[in-house]
Amino acid sequence: MIELEHIVKSFHSDRNSSxxxxxxxxxxxxxVCYTKKIVGASTIGGELVRPEESGKFEDTRIPRLQxxxxxxxxxxxxxxxxxxxxxxxxxxxxxIGFSGAGKSTLVRCxxxxxxxxxxxxxxxxxxxxxxxxRELYKARTKIGMIFQQFNLMPSRTVLQxxxxxxxxxxxxxxxxxxxxxxxxxDIPDKENAYPSELSGGQKQRVAIARALANxxxxxxxxxxxxxxxxxxxxxxLQLLKDLNKKLGLTIVVITHEMExxxxxxxxxxxxxxxxxxxxxxxxxIFSSPQHPVTRNFVRTTSNLSKIETLINxxxxxxxxxxxxxxxxxxxxxxxxSEPLISYASRAFDIEINIVLADVEIVAGAMIGGTVVIFSGxxxxxxxxxxxxxxxxxxxxxxxxARITA
Amino acid sequence: MQExxxxxxxxxxxxxxxxxxxxxxxxxxxxxxxxLGLIFGIILTVTKPGGIMxxxxxxxxxxxxxxLFRSIxxxxxxxxxxxxxxxxxxxxxxxxxxxxxxVFGATPFFARQVESALAQTEKGLVEAALSMGSSPFExxxxxxxxxxxxxxxxxxxxxxxxxxxxTAMAGAVGxxxxxxxxxxxxxxxxxxxxxxxxxxxxxxxVSIVQWLGEYFARKNTH
Numbered sequence: 219m220i221e222l223e224h225i226v227k228s229f230h231s232d233r234n235s236s237x238x239x240x241x242x243x244x245x246x247x248x249x250v251c252y253t254k255k256i257v258g259a260s261t262i263g264g265e266l267v268r269p270e271e272s273g274k275f276e277d278t279r280i281p282r283l284q285x286x287x288x289x290x291x292x293x294x295x296x297x298x299x300x301x302x303x304x305x306x307x308x309x310x311x312x313x314i315g316f317s318g319a320g321k322s323t324l325v326r327c328x329x330x331x332x333x334x335x336x337x338x339x340x341x342x343x344x345x346x347x348x349x350x351x352r353e354l355y356k357a358r359t360k361i362g363m364i365f366q367q368f369n370l371m372p373s374r375t376v377l378q379x380x381x382x383x384x385x386x387x388x389x390x391x392x393x394x395x396x397x398x399x400x401x402x403x404d405i406p407d408k409e410n411a412y413p414s415e416l417s418g419g420q421k422q423r424v425a426i427a428r429a430l431a432n433x434x435x436x437x438x439x440x441x442x443x444x445x446x447x448x449x450x451x452x453x454x455l456q457l458l459k460d461l462n463k464k465l466g467l468t469i470v471v472i473t474h475e476m477e478x479x480x481x482x483x484x485x486x487x488x489x490x491x492x493x494x495x496x497x498x499x500x501x502x503i504f505s506s507p508q509h510p511v512t513r514n515f516v517r518t519t520s521n522l523s524k525i526e527t528l529i530n531x532x533x534x535x536x537x538x539x540x541x542x543x544x545x546x547x548x549x550x551x552x553x554x555s556e557p558l559i560s561y562a563s564r565a566f567d568i569e570i571n572i573v574l575a576d577v578e579i580v581a582g583a584m585i586g587g588t589v590v591i592f593s594g595x596x597x598x599x600x601x602x603x604x605x606x607x608x609x610x611x612x613x614x615x616x617x618x619a620r621i622t623a
Numbered sequence: 624m625q626e627x628x629x630x631x632x633x634x635x636x637x638x639x640x641x642x643x644x645x646x647x648x649x650x651x652x653x654x655x656x657x658x659l660g661l662i663f664g665i666i667l668t669v670t671k672p673g674g675i676m677x678x679x680x681x682x683x684x685x686x687x688x689x690x691l692f693r694s695i696x697x698x699x700x701x702x703x704x705x706x707x708x709x710x711x712x713x714x715x716x717x718x719x720x721x722x723x724x725x726v727f728g729a730t731p732f733f734a735r736q737v738e739s740a741l742a743q744t745e746k747g748l749v750e751a752a753l754s755m756g757s758s759p760f761e762x763x764x765x766x767x768x769x770x771x772x773x774x775x776x777x778x779x780x781x782x783x784x785x786x787x788x789x790t791a792m793a794g795a796v797g798x799x800x801x802x803x804x805x806x807x808x809x810x811x812x813x814x815x816x817x818x819x820x821x822x823x824x825x826x827x828x829v830s831i832v833q834w835l836g837e838y839f840a841r842k843n844t845h
Contacts, residue, residue, distance in 0.1 A: 329754055331750060331753055331754060351758070352758075355756040355757065355758050356756060357756075358753070358754060358755065358756040359755065359756035361754070362754075363751070363754035363755075365747055365750070365751065367745075367747050369745070369747035369748055369750065369751035370751075371748055371766070371769070371770055372770065372845055373769060373770050373772065373843065373844075373845055374769075382752070382755060382765070383755035383756060383757075412845040413845075414845055425751075428751075428755070429754075429755075431755075432755075432756070438754075
């Protein structure tokens with residue numbers, strides 16, 4: 219079990235700032251006030267809403283805010299800000315958010331590649347923050363990690379890469395262990411290849427084998443599929459799913475791709491500006507997102523949002539004749555199995571024309587909806603809408619061209 | 624031969640000795656420079672801001688010292704370090720006397736070369752190694768040094784070659800070797816054949832070092 223409590227981590231110091239340090243001090247006061255403005259700015263609907271005097275701070279100055287000097291002065295700028303999270307054994311847990319939300323920093327706080335400024339990191343009840351260096355190195359061998367860029371050592375063969383974390387073993391033992399691991403990730407014949415000879419998917423498989431070398435109980439995946447094409451992504455995700463089942467591995471997946479979360483996660487947390495804004499079962503997050511950022515995120519993955527574009531473009535597909543009603547029907551419960559469209563059509567004697575439909579399987583349940591145009595008498599359409607609402611389907615009327623009496 | 628290189632043939636034993644002296648200077652100072660430069664280069668890499676053993680005072684101090692010695696012209700270093708050379712080696716002339724200034728002159732150069740070689744190691748590799756439970760020392764030996772073997776070999780090549788230039792200069796202040804030989808006969812007594820032969824030997828030396836360096840660097844690139 220991974221327990222994070224009140225994790226706070228400021229942005230790391232700007233690596234090359236030492237030369238600029240004196241200039242900096244001069245700007246400090248102003249920067250702090252810029253800082254506050256930026257903190258005041260928030261993301262609504264995915265767009266950065268700047269405060270009124272947005273013209274006053276130029277973009278070129280923003281990176282300086284990430285400097286430690288300013289962070290110490292103004293405590294409100296943090297990559298990770300007061301995050302608490304519990305991940306149960308055997309879970310596949312997703313952490314999603316737009317770039318810069320603090321996901322990567324947060325996942326590095328789990329194995330202390332980034333040491334939080336404050337807070338507590340417990341793994342199986344052991345507090346990581348107070349471990350001595352030697353104990354920490356040992357603890358890290360039980361937390362595997364894979365990366366977007368694979369990070370295989372180019373001067374070593376696949377065999378040597380996977381053998382890197384193995385210690386105190388004879389040559390035969392190492393060879394046996396590596397063979398097992400490569401068989402597990404399904405590339406048994408690549409032992410003597412160099413990473414430069416492998417495809418992206420193969421590289422990530424080697425990286426997974428290497429991460430599993432010391433039989434860890436946890437696997438951290440930092441954007442592990444973001445550099446791969448969709449098909450390879452699918453196969454890697456399938457592999458992770460299998461490993462989770464076969465080894466009981468707890469997997470933490472960091473990603474900005476909703477597809478990944480939909481595909482393999484059971485639980486997820488949504489991050490924005492260093493905070494966790496929503497957490498829960500993946501199905502719930504997708505079917506009824508609470509926070510605007512989450513809603514925005516979910517919307518980007520659904521075809522149903524295309525309707526707005528179509529309406530804006532005045533497409534003939536979405537033309538509504540007098541007497542017709544266009545509505546979006548969104549399934550928010552996991553039990554959509556009834557023939558809702560054809561039933562309503564027959565029961566209320568109306569025409570239902572499906573304009574768009576997008577139904578997906580998330581965490582083993584159906585999710586999605588349709589955009590339809592109802593034609594028929596006004597009362598019967600009302601009855602149909604009421605029927606849907608009673609069935610716990612979210613009904614949003616987009617266009618209503620009925621003649622109001 | 625006698626007709627083509629009249630002056631050289633008369634001084635063949637002295638010529639061979641000069642070659643030997645140059646080689647001796649190169650090997651002795653080279654070995655010391657290699658060890659010290661590697662250590663300093665590693666210290667620079669790991670202590671710099673964002674490094675795995677970040678330590679601002681150590682980095683700043685070493686950085687400044689290296690800059691200081693790199694900015695002193697070698698010919699000045701040669702004479703300025705004579706007292707130190709006498710204290711350490713017992714003499715300020717001949718091969719023994721020139722090791723100290725050679726080390727002071729070339730170590731900072733090599734340390735910078737090592738630093739830039741190690742900087743080519745991807746940060747992700749270091750991060751991956753740390754995530755697998757490697758200690759900082761393991762990261763130095765198993766990641767930094769191993770993964771940047773090819774650039775380090777190239778750094779060694781460049782340093783050996785520039786060291787060859789320095790030993791020739793050291794010849795001017797009594798170190799012996801090919802530089803001294805060329806100046807005394809080739810320049811001072813205008814024996815052109817000696818100048819040409821010395822240049823030829825140095826060109827051959829540089830070519831061999833360069834070729835070997837390239838060969839081993841390529842062999843270690845995958």
